[in-house]
Amino acid sequence: MAGKKKSQSGRTNRRNGGDVIAAALKSYGVKTVACLSGTAHTHLLFAFENRDMGIVSGRHETATIAVADGYARVAGRLGVALIKADQGLPNAMSGIITANQACTPVVVLVSQLPDPKREAADEWPNDWLDIVKPYVKWARSVPTADRLEEFVHAAARQALTGRPGVAVLGIPQHFEAAALDEGEFSSPPPTVPPAPNADAIEQAADILAKAKRPMILSGTGATLSGAGPALRKFVKAFGFPVLGNALGRGHVPEDLVHGFSWPLAQVAAKEADVVLVCGMRLTERMGYGLAPRFSAKAKFIQIDVAAEEIGRNRMVDVPIVGDVALSIEALHKALKKRKVKNPGPPAWVNKAMKVRLARIAELGHEDKAPVHPYRIARDLMDVMPKDAIYVGDGADIQNWMHAILRIRTAPGFMDHYPLGSMGIGTPLAVGAAAAARDLAAETGTNPRPVVLVTGDGAFGFYAAEFNGAALADLKIVCIISNDGAWGTEKHGQLNAVGKSINCELGQWDYHLIGQMFGGRGEKVEQPAGVKPALKRAFAADTFSVINVLTDPMAGLVRKQDPRVQTIAFEDLVSSLKTHHTPDVA
Amino acid sequence: MAAKTKPNRRPNQMTGAQLMMRALKKYDLTTAFCLAGTAHGHLLVEMAKEKITIIPGRNESATVGAADGYARVTGKLGVALINAEHGLPNAMTGILTAHGACSPVLVLLTMPYGNRADAQGGYPSNVLEMVSPFVKYCQLVPDVDRLQEYVEVAVRHCTSGRPGVAVLGIPNGFQGAAIEYAEGVNPDPTHVPQPEPDTEAIAEAALLLSKAKRPLILAGSGATLSGAGSALKKFIKAYNIPVFANALGRGLVPEDNVLSYSWPLANLTPAAADVVVVLGMRLTQRMAYGLAPRFDRKAKFIQIDIEPEEIGRNRPIHVGVVSDARRAVEMLHKALRKMKVKPKADPSWIRKALKPRLDRIGELAKSPAGGPIQPIDMARAITAYMPKTTIYAGDGADTQNWMHGFLQVRAERSFLDHYPVGCMGTALPLAVGAAAASKEEAEKNGTKPRPVVLVTGDGAFGFYCAEINAAVMAGLPLMVVICNDGCWGTEKHGQIVQLGEVINCELGHNDYQLIGQAFGAMSLKVDDPAKLDATMKRAYRAVSDGPVVVNILVDGEAGLVRKKDPLVQTIAFSDLKVSQAAQYDF
Secondary structure, eight states, X not given: OOOEEOOOOOTTSSOBHHHHHHHHHHTTTOOXXXXXXXXXXXXXXXXXXXXXXXXXXXXXXXXXXXXHHHHHHHHSSOEEEEEESTTHHHHHHHXXXXXXXXXXXXXXXXXXXXXXXXXXTOSSOSOGGGGTGGGSSEEEEOSSGGGHHHHHHHHHHHHHSSSOOEEEEEEEGGGGTOBOOOOOEEOOOOOXXXXXXXXXXXXXXXXXXXXSSEEEEEOHHHHHTTOHHHXXXXXXXXXXXXXXXXXXXXXXXXXXXXXXXXXXXXXXGGGOSEEEEESOOOOGGGGGGOTTTSOTTOEEEEEESSGGGTTSSSOOSEEEESOHHHHHHHHHHHHHHTTOOOOOSOHHHHHHHHHHHHHHHHSSXXXXXXXXXXXXXXXXXXXXXXXXXXXXXXXXXXHHHHHHOOOOSSSOXXXXXXTTOTTTHHHHHHHHHHHHHHHHHHHTSOOOOEEEEEEHHHHTTSTTHHHHHHHTTOOOEEEEEEOSBOHHHHHHHHHHHSOOOSOBOOOOOTHHHHHHTTSEEEEEOSGGGHHHHHHHHHHSSSXXXXXXXXXXXXXXXXXXXXXXXXXXXXXXXXXXXXXXXXHHO | OOOOSOOOSSTTEEEHHHHHHHHHGGGTOOEEEESSOGGGHHHHHXXXXXXXXXXXXXXXXXXXXXXXXHHHHHSSOEEEEEESTTHHHHHHHHHHHHHHTTOOEEEEEEEOOGGGSOTTOSSOSOGGGGTXXXXXXXXXXXXXXXXXXXXXXXXXXXXXXXOOEXXXXXXTTTTTOEEEOOTTOOOOOOOOXXXXXXXXXXXXXXXXXXXXXXXXXXXXXXXXXXXXXXXXXXXXXXXXXXXXXXXXXXXSSOTTSTTEEEHHHHXXXXXXXXXXXXXXXXXXXGGGGGOTTTSOTTOEEXXXXXXXXXXXXXXXXXXXXXXXXXXXXXXXXXXXXXXXXXXXXXXXXXXXXXHHHHHHHHHHSOOOTTOOBOHHHHHHHHHHTOOTTOEEEEOSSHHHHHHHHHOOOOSTTOEEESTTTTOTTTHHHHHHHHHHHHHHHHHHHXXXXXXXXXXXXXXXXXXXXXXXXXXXXXXXXXXXXXXXXXXXXXXXXXXXXXXSSOOSOBOOOOOTHHHHHHTTOEEEEEOOHHHHHHHHHHHHHHGGGSOEEEEEEBOTTTHXXXXXXXXXXXXXXXXXXXXXHHHHOO
């Protein structure tokens, strides 16, 4: 049962609304919060400071949410962001939707004008939370100051349990200063994740036991449930290949023996006869789980903590509602009982990837400028430590990176998907670095390094967030693949109509933005310059912005050659309806 | 009238994009704002054929903001092209800002529709729901062959009555689709005359004004939107009535005219007025709700607005006139003439009441030798060399407070800021749109462009700083001045006053001019008061050739006096603590 702990005295030795909120949040293990500026949350900020909790400063509300999002993805705990309602929430929309779609547990504390300051004739709906309600798990306002604690716990529970997501808590700004009666701070109620249905596990085990070419897809849900150890044991015992996507990457190191990334290895998916989907949405990015990406005859087993998720876009043979870790453990037992043997590494996956890997190996070895994006990817893999946290942004550059990038530690990959809002990788990286530092402090180790690879177009959205990194003394290695254009749009136009319009940006000196905020900035124009610049950045004790001028025309081949399309949807033109019908019949 | 556009593929076929252009051309479209392109590729190609200037954006709120700035300066429709899935959440701030400012802006939103939509999509499948509560008009075009009609209806909503934002959702694929069209069906848009004031209401208002000893006119954006400038100038001159202007209403009567003041500067004085005419302005907090203590409780209020719902916001109104602002001023003038009303006494009460404020501002507008530069000294230097025709854009919080102390707007449609929504940073894209308008006007007239001067804070500058890229690419006459106090100034000093210490408000005096340099703009930094004036002169000389970024390092502690001394509070609301409910009881 929930333990009780004594009130920690506030700065003025009395308990105000801010103390109540900070103590409640601290009970979830939160050590760092994100906040844009201050006054509407001043009392709360002091309450955090009194509890030795860190504050990372944001320069845009969406970025402030994304810092909390990145923090939560890496720390595996609640992310907390502080913004205000009237001018802040409209700015925060992209950040809130990004976090909610990525299933990140984030509580957004929104300070609101007190009621007497509201105008009856206001242009906007009286309740600013209306703007965000349809896009989050939960959004409520605290009705009275003495109910702050209850509402903070409710918000945290909403964010953390079931399928995690965003909870927005509106707080009339004077509540944080309100003096409250002495009382005890309570701890969060414990929650036990749901175990899978035993019959479903048996059915799934029967199918897996007979499978010739089984494949596991590991999504964000696998990471959120802490399924890494169970998954590694499972793969070791039975030899299954695991294709990871999003935050689900890296549980089994992507050494192309048992561990693969979905973007690279998706060409092998159609060979699988049984697919075990672990905490992953069968969206467009996953080919909807349908042909042509998968075999129309493949059997699907889907494990998800959210029952509604099972059966998205296709029929599922064995649905398992439950925690991914518990479900994998149960499956493991069931397969052991059936004496299923380990056939050794799944060579069929590598065979299916052969043409793709050969094409990738051919490309991008030029010694002369302009730099090919593969150069960045290859040199980064040489230099990046195994435990690095990789943050991806942009469009074309991620396509290139996926070909070479191997994630070897989970959680070790995050990006702007599934929403895909350009630029949000920058604040995600800031939050990731804050989490890496908190975790390292707890274990007495060095923080895992954080690498951000982004495009020049994407970089423009939240470039000022390096100020937050500088103020919080966080180290990030940021690499901009600067092709001087909205690359994927430009090449899309060139491919479709033979010319490009309104997509050129110019290959500008983005590295100056690193210097501007007191960090490092360097420009790389020659292929040979990439690796030394990366080495310098990893060795430095501050953040670096490496501006690599990449080939403006490199993106065209991506539009034309499916072998290099690691982000691919051009072949999914048939409608979902058309796909769906034959499967039903 | 026959269609002028060349037929595509078959004689009677047009693409959706061509249909859209057929509609847009009726509204004198010459410039549009667009982030990147493919979702609007077909429309962009049609625009290029028609020699429409396309100004790029780097954030959707900035793209909409630039269209807003363009609309505010030109009085024409602003057109912004973005996409829905990733774009609309980013665009919310820009859309709310434009709508709050009554800017006629059409947002064309490409969106996934039909077979590509996942039944379990991460959002409601109609993303327009996100924005529909915040705009005048928001519809999804149901079929390709209705594109022209929907564009025309959307524009009518933007531009008529009280202007605002219309959002049109265009399913991906519609712009490139070819449809059969009927020859000869392209009528001009219906001309809708603006509503005239009720004659009895005008008579009542005239009676109040005839008896007034110290009448005062408050001119807001609505006065400018109705083109009331020359009528207003004649009226105040004839009867010696002072006018205080706010937002886009500024510059309607040049602020170097003895009868013309900016509201922020003159807001200490209206309590002496006995009759107040509110002309196309919302009585919001910025206007102290039209209530005491800023106004006299006994003052009589006449409010003229095209939007009947606006009349009586936050306070009772003695005479409400639903009308176009220009027509109402003309008819009031006529009525007073008929009543043989004599000009009012010289409004020396304003000058008298303002003197302590102007003296105090003058005192503070001096920097100690060697620095740091005082922000109010910065405001002096920026305005000292500012040409009369300058278009001024204001952003930040403390920064604007200081600028209002010196700024005189001397031309119509030449003041823009981030209010009434007040989202930090949005004035940079507004200024980009204003500069696009200025450049276009100059090219048309063969003159040098009017400079556009944005004065912003360092905190505010961070939001959309990549828009300098657009300004450089389009060669715009834009000067960006950053009043760099190294912090979220107004928040920091608020904390100091309230609690005596600061948390999470320091940003550091960063080298923001490097952003200008990164994008190839002329970039200057100054921290020495002795070089301040020379730097500003240099920036004004250079701006007609392209963007200039000036990073002025100012005293990080200077904001404190603003919190403490009402004499320097040109943006003031700390004395408006009482709720409307309490004040309403007259």
